[in-house]
Amino acid sequence: MKDPLIQTTLSNGLKVLLKEVHTAPIISSWLWYRVGSRDEVQGRTGVSHWVEHMQFKGTEQFPANILDKAISREGGTWNAFTYIDWTAYFETMPAAKIDLALRLESDRMSNSRFIPEEVASERTVIVSEREGSENEPLFRLGEAVQQTAFRIHPYHHEVIGDMADLHSMTRDDLYNHYRTFYVPNNAIMAMAGDFDTESMLARIRELFESIPAGDEPARLARPEPAQNGEVRLSVEGPGTTSYVQVCYRFPAASHPDFFPLSVLDSLLAGPSNLNMFSGGISNKTSRLYRALVDKEYVVSVHGGAQATIDPFMYTITMTIHPRRKPEEALAAFDKEIQRIKDERVTKEEITRAIKQARALFAYGSENITNQGFWLGYAEMFADYSWFESYLEKLSAVTVRDVQRVANEYLKPQSRVIGTYVPLDGKA
Amino acid sequence: MNKQNSLPGPGDIYREVLPNGITVLSRSNFNSPSVVMAGYFEAGALFDPDEKLGLAEYTVLSLMRGTKSRTFDEIYNALESVGAGLGFNTGVHKSGFHGRSLVEDLPLLLGLLSEAFTKPVFPKAEMEKLRAQLLTGLDIRAEDTGDMASMVFDNILFKGHPYSRPEDGFPETIKKIKRDDLVKFHREHFGPRGMVIAIVGGVKPEEAVRQVKRAVGGWQVKSQKETPALPPIKALKKTVSKHHRIAGKSQSDLIIGTNGPMRRDPEFMAASIGNNILGQFGMMGRIGDVVREKSGLAYYAYSSLSAGLGPGSWEVSAGVNPQNVKKASDLILDELRRFVQEGVNADELADTKANFVGRLPLSLESNGGVANALLNIERHQLGLDYYQRYEGLVNEVTAEDVLTAARKFIDPDKLVIAAAGP
Numbered sequence: 122m123k124d125p126l127i128q129t130t131l132s133n134g135l136k137v138l139l140k141e142v143h144t145a146p147i148i149s150s151w152l153w154y155r156v157g158s159r160d161e162v163q164g165r166t167g168v169s170h171w172v173e174h175m176q177f178k179g180t181e182q183f184p185a186n187i188l189d190k191a192i193s194r195e196g197g198t199w200n201a202f203t204y205i206d207w208t209a210y211f212e213t214m215p216a217a218k219i220d221l222a223l224r225l226e227s228d229r230m231s232n233s234r235f236i237p238e239e240v241a242s243e244r245t246v247i248v249s250e251r252e253g254s255e256n257e258p259l260f261r262l263g264e265a266v267q268q269t270a271f272r273i274h275p276y277h278h279e280v281i282g283d284m285a286d287l288h289s290m291t292r293d294d295l296y297n298h299y300r301t302f303y304v305p306n307n308a309i310m311a312m313a314g315d316f317d318t319e320s321m322l323a324r325i326r327e328l329f330e331s332i333p334a335g336d337e338p339a340r341l342a343r344p345e346p347a348q349n350g351e352v353r354l355s356v357e358g359p360g361t362t363s364y365v366q367v368c369y370r371f372p373a374a375s376h377p378d379f380f381p382l383s384v385l386d387s388l389l390a391g392p393s394n395l396n397m398f399s400g401g402i403s404n405k406t407s408r409l410y411r412a413l414v415d416k417e418y419v420v421s422v423h424g425g426a427q428a429t430i431d432p433f434m435y436t437i438t439m440t441i442h443p444r445r446k447p448e449e450a451l452a453a454f455d456k457e458i459q460r461i462k463d464e465r466v467t468k469e470e471i472t473r474a475i476k477q478a479r480a481l482f483a484y485g486s487e488n489i490t491n492q493g494f495w496l497g498y499a500e501m502f503a504d505y506s507w508f509e510s511y512l513e514k515l516s517a518v519t520v521r522d523v524q525r526v527a528n529e530y531l532k533p534q535s536r537v538i539g540t541y542v543p544l545d546g547k548a
Numbered sequence: 549m550n551k552q553n554s555l556p557g558p559g560d561i562y563r564e565v566l567p568n569g570i571t572v573l574s575r576s577n578f579n580s581p582s583v584v585m586a587g588y589f590e591a592g593a594l595f596d597p598d599e600k601l602g603l604a605e606y607t608v609l610s611l612m613r614g615t616k617s618r619t620f621d622e623i624y625n626a627l628e629s630v631g632a633g634l635g636f637n638t639g640v641h642k643s644g645f646h647g648r649s650l651v652e653d654l655p656l657l658l659g660l661l662s663e664a665f666t667k668p669v670f671p672k673a674e675m676e677k678l679r680a681q682l683l684t685g686l687d688i689r690a691e692d693t694g695d696m697a698s699m700v701f702d703n704i705l706f707k708g709h710p711y712s713r714p715e716d717g718f719p720e721t722i723k724k725i726k727r728d729d730l731v732k733f734h735r736e737h738f739g740p741r742g743m744v745i746a747i748v749g750g751v752k753p754e755e756a757v758r759q760v761k762r763a764v765g766g767w768q769v770k771s772q773k774e775t776p777a778l779p780p781i782k783a784l785k786k787t788v789s790k791h792h793r794i795a796g797k798s799q800s801d802l803i804i805g806t807n808g809p810m811r812r813d814p815e816f817m818a819a820s821i822g823n824n825i826l827g828q829f830g831m832m833g834r835i836g837d838v839v840r841e842k843s844g845l846a847y848y849a850y851s852s853l854s855a856g857l858g859p860g861s862w863e864v865s866a867g868v869n870p871q872n873v874k875k876a877s878d879l880i881l882d883e884l885r886r887f888v889q890e891g892v893n894a895d896e897l898a899d900t901k902a903n904f905v906g907r908l909p910l911s912l913e914s915n916g917g918v919a920n921a922l923l924n925i926e927r928h929q930l931g932l933d934y935y936q937r938y939e940g941l942v943n944e945v946t947a948e949d950v951l952t953a954a955r956k957f958i959d960p961d962k963l964v965i966a967a968a969g970p
Binding site: 144145146147177185186189190192193194195196197198213215218241242243244245246247248249250252253255256258358359360361362391392399402403404405406407411414415417420421440442443444473476477478479480481483484486487488489544 | 554577579580581582620621624625627628629630631632633635648649650677680681683684687688690691692693794795796797798799829830831837840841842843844845846847848867868869898899902903904905906907908909910912913914915916
């Protein structure tokens with residue numbers, strides 16, 4: 122990850138990161154906006170994600186059905202993601218064709234049309250997307266847990282938004298959101314691949330620098346207060362399988378404790394995977410797997426922390442063994458959490474977590490799209506050096522650090538426990 | 549970088565058949581500090597008796613649950629301690645494996661693969677844990693509208709044929725399988741004959757082959773059974789519809805389709821191009837345009853062609869509100885009719901050809917992508933120069949070829965319409 126990287130900011134505030142990688146005749150271009158569900162108030166939840174959908178509906182220059190065909194025709198792949206903190210658009214193209222992606226992104230930064238008929242047809246598409254998610258027990262449970270963990274902070278709602286808002290939001294709500302947040306000074310352009318940095322930067326200037334800067338978007342400042350007492354909830358629904366989610370508060374990614382907590386997560390539930398386009402590894406020798414799956418309290422256990430701007434959640438999800446009750450699994454889980462608080466982990470376990478992270482980085486670096494993703498991703502909550510120094514920071518974690526953060530963050534009084542109660546055909 | 553010289557071909561794919569029958573394919577990628585080891589072997593679900601359906605999968609997943617040298621925990625401790633992964637899966641004809649690690653740990657991957665194949669012990673306690681996991685998986689499947697629509701679809705389309713059966717079985721068949729069945733299945737169906745191993749990454753092909761030889765070159769199995777011949781697939785005589793009810797769901801999954809070509813059929817490329825126009829290109833082709841873009845009925849609506857060693861299926865899938873199943877279904881049927889009546893136009897054809905040729909390097913950029921390509925070449929005997937000839941193969945397809953293929957496989961009056969939801 123030490124290839125030369127150029128970082129610069131254009132006169133309109135657009136930050137540009139370029140990294141030449143000449144392993145394949147491919148370029149991946151990513152445009153990141155600092156806007157996500159964290160920027161949404163009640164009544165307009167889901168607006169960021171819906172705006173992202175509308176960005177595929179075309180501009181004067183690139184009408185909808187021209188746009189996706191043009192990218193596909195050139196053999197490219199493109200997509201977009203809306204998250205709690207950010208919205209990102211990427212195109213990965215054969216190197217000689219990337220100009221199309223750049224022209225498209227510069228155009229739709231300010232020229233998307235938001236035609237009322239298209240807003241209307243997209244409304245039902247997004248309602249359908251949400252209905253598809255609601256089919257999944259873990260979506261229903263996760264949504265309930267998250268909205269309980271965050272009462273004040275806008276992290277309380279799902280990125281897709283509440284159904285009521287999806288039905289009531291107007292075209293102007295969407296358009297205003299777009300105009301407020303889609304400005305060059307609120308965006309980052311990141312590219313990795315087979316190009317020449319100097320000429321690529323010149324082309325980016327040509328296409329993007331004339332887009333005027335906008336007002337710095339106002340942010341909701343509603344920090345979540347400390348939680349003083351465990352909250353338990355249940356969600357009922359169809360099925361025969363029970364699930365339990367335990368959710369603790371975790372600090373922001375820029376907080377120094379994020380690194381010892383990453384080691385802690387790796388020991389408890391297996392390494393989290395920071396690649397978007399390359400899968401992780403199994404977790405069958407993690408502490409929770411050994412204590413819960415091997416001992417047949419659950420049939421699977423997964424944990425994960427996410428790198429976020431504000432403090433978010435560390436969630437452990439358990440699929441309960443058909444012969445066990447959720448309370449039994451939870452008791453075994455608590456025993457394991459207590460053990461990591463009471464007894465120091467070994468140096469070998471930390472070394473192991475670092476080797477795992479090193480391997481996951483190696484897998485992620487095979488893929489230009491993933492390399493492009495890394496460049497901008499870390500900028501959303503820290504900066505690219507967060508990534509470059511990731512392994513170094515993990516290596517600096519001590520056994521004492523792990524024990525300290527386990528005691529500080531895995532507190533019963535600041536957690537939410539959610540149980541999915543299957544109605545077994547009685548729905 | 550030159551596009552052509554980045555594509556795998558006879559100049560940089562190394563292929564060797566070991567004396568015991570294992571075919572090894574390798575291509576190096578020294579930009580990568582990691583390596584992928586992937587492959588397939590003969591022990592597919594075709595061999596499952598009806599009353600013990602799921603036996604092949606159960607056996608395959610048992611391989612890593614304990615060997616003569618290591619326990620389940622020791623196997624995974626070796627893998628996970630170095631950030632490596634190795635997993636197995638089961639298909640109808642073949643089963644497969646996929647592993648990856650840092651280059652320095654390739655001997656570990658191969659060593660574990662060899663142990664898993666030649667020395668599994670099927671520990672009783674582990675087999676019961678695995679059984680509970682498989683049964684829970686089936687409980688979850690029973691509640692999944694997509695999985696259930698797909699099962700209903702296969703059941704009707706391939707009635708009376710082994711393709712009609714789900715490889716993961718049913719709760720009652722999984723419950724019937726005894727440890728002795730697993731041991732017997734392993735003894736009779738696992739062996740080097742028909743096995744293919746691809747190794748791609750930061751390792752020289754000669755070195756990769758040397759390591760494979762050391763790990764599994766001496767493996768011999770006299771009792772490995774021959775793959776049974778398959779009965780022919782009966783054509784549908786009329787459209788058959790079935791709705792599988794799953795209460796309490798907010799969305800239904802809908803699958804409409806029919807039989808498709810085999811991968812080796814001469815119509816495969818024309819059908820594949822036609823399918824791309826029908827339900828993939830851009831935002832999911834014509835189907836996506838009508839069902840999603842124009843009608844706003846679904847978040848996903850697309851078509852797919854699954855062409856394997858035997859005849860596959862050609863299907864259109866969509867996730868829709870339970871009240872819109874009929875509406876979406878009618879729109880899809882109209883599109884299928886138009887597809888076989890009018891075929892595709894010159895612009896659509898040119899777009900899709902450019903898409904097929906242009907996206908090829910993207911599918912081959914990772915070690916895993918190249919390993920899949922090598923296995924695809926071997927499985928379907930496409931020739932080591934297949935990816936270098938690919939552009940020509942795509943470009944020689946005409947609109948008439950697409951129409952002929954569409955009409956050969958799709959009869960809008962003889963379809964399966966399967967849905968699962970409330």
